[in-house]
Amino acid sequence: MEAMEDDSSEVKDDHNHNYCGSSGGGKVREALSSQVPDGLSAPQLVCPTVPGGEPAKRQGRLWSGSPCGSKLMDSDTGSESSEVSETDCSAANAEEKFSLDSTSKFLLNAMAVEDYRKNHWPNLEEAIDRLLIQNLSDHISVSYAQIYGYVYKCVCQQHSELLYGDLTSKITAHLQQVSTQLQASPPENLIENFNVALTQYLASLQCIVPVFIYLNKFYIESKLNRDMKEDLMKLFADHVAEKHLSKLMPLLIKAHSMPFQVQPSTMASVVKGLYSLRPEWAQLAPALFSSFIPQIHPAAVESRLPDYADHDRKLQMELSMNGFPRGDQSRKRASEDS
Template sequence: MEAMEDDSAELKDDHNHNYCGGGAKVRAELSGQAPDGMSAAQPVCAPLPAKRQGQPWSGSPCGSKFMDSDTGSESSEVSETDCAAANAEEKPSLDSTPKFLLNAMAVEDYRKNHWPNLEEAIDRLLIQNLSDHISVSYAQIYGYVYKCVCQQHSELLYGDLTSKITAHLLQVATQLQASPPENLIENFNVALTQYLASLQCIVPVFIYLNKFYIESKLNRDLKEDLMKLFADHVAEKHLSKLMPLLIKAHSMPFQVQPSTMASVVKGLYSLRPEWAQLAPALFSSFIPQIHPPAVESRLPDYADHDRKLQMELSMNGFPRGDQSRKRASEDS
């Protein structure tokens, strides 16, 4: 009976397909004692292979913990069944294709099947009008993004996403460049409002990319990155023309719709708060706490500013009216 047990222990599989001979030798090595005729320092089993990047040591391709595909760090728990299904084609085997070839095939699959569908959806979201009702399957986009992250395409996806949106913003900047000065404020407001509406759709469906790559590896946030793209490629290029127009419109009430003025000024402040220092009087009319807190010693200055403002309004056709008149209901 002991002979049969020794024979059955001659071949052991350590679950990583590393076959080790000599069960008695293994047990002796683990116990710190070498069998007769064998040095204790002699290896009895080939070393385990290095851990595959982006995968835990558990038996499944993704395990019970979701691993960041680019950092290899444990990020959050997700469904083992879902992630295993997404990576079914990447399950290693003894006769598998070399790793570099598998990676090339995976990238080709991303380029042919995943990114084209995402690119089309992003195009439709970026060019939508507020009154349009575009049929876009957000669940389908979310699924593509989730699978790309599981298949270690986070860096590719982030690069394609930002490149796509940058190209769109360059077109927007070119269109605004051709806008006449009297329409620049209104056209800029339309471009900014449309872009912000698009981000409300794009950012949520890319939540997995944001959580498991942008936040964990780049230490940034997707929405902040996309807002910065608009500031760099659109707002900053037109700021030198836009700011004087805003200051002039602010000095002439109702030359531009108040809602448009408020939208543009608040939008510029959300893009880069330091731009408020270029025109504090303008920004303080729409955003609180631009100026330092009021102090008692400057009360006469504040009163003088109010008198000047009332005079400007009166000169521009906005009289205060006759305050001595009775209300209509009291005439009878």
């Protein structure tokens, strides 16, 4: 009986039932081992330690793990005191949340771009192709409401920049093909072929610009401070008209000096089209452009009336030499002969 009391007196039990002992630890393990059935190992008694190698009991607190760092638990009261300040924990939590939010936004944006590439742009690209290559006599069935719906979704999903870049790239590639075809045209057909290309392009813009009006209003006008039609007209000027202007202008001047060599409607369409693309081109041939567009020349002044009359006489002589008679002069009034 006294031996058992001696052994038990060396086993120390704290309020958390952590059995720790110095010299009596071996006796307790032997006693427990003797009570464990054969084939099972006795549980190991471990005293939690704190930095420095001292048992936690000696300092009156126990270590407890925490996501924000290690905490000390008071052995008597069970209260916790954190080694890491609450500010550090909040900063760590905020950093982790920011990282998760950034990753989520990146994944959402990637999914949205992939959806645009797979579902929205292919349908728009097909419609643009059909509008660009249509002939004036063709009647192509295109759902403008559907195209407008795709454009609306793209703008609302913050894909305006992508959409406008794809649109201009698509039209630029088409105009480069048109320019290549015009290069193969013989000189006698260049004016007519250029007129067909320009007329067809203008007709396409009358369909493309309205269905992209949402993109034009909320991106091109508001952010780029430009206009979609002006930008698309500039594409034709850069990639088609400017490349053929050096050949086209002499042909137009020659055709203007020889009436009806080219249909007047074709001449008017080409000259007015060039002026709409770049008004400064009128200065390359003022006489040509002034025949189809008013106010190309400066306003008339009284001091130059003799020059104007001389110009009219020369024009009448050129018309007479080219087979255009002045008409029946027998019915002139007698006062005009004097």
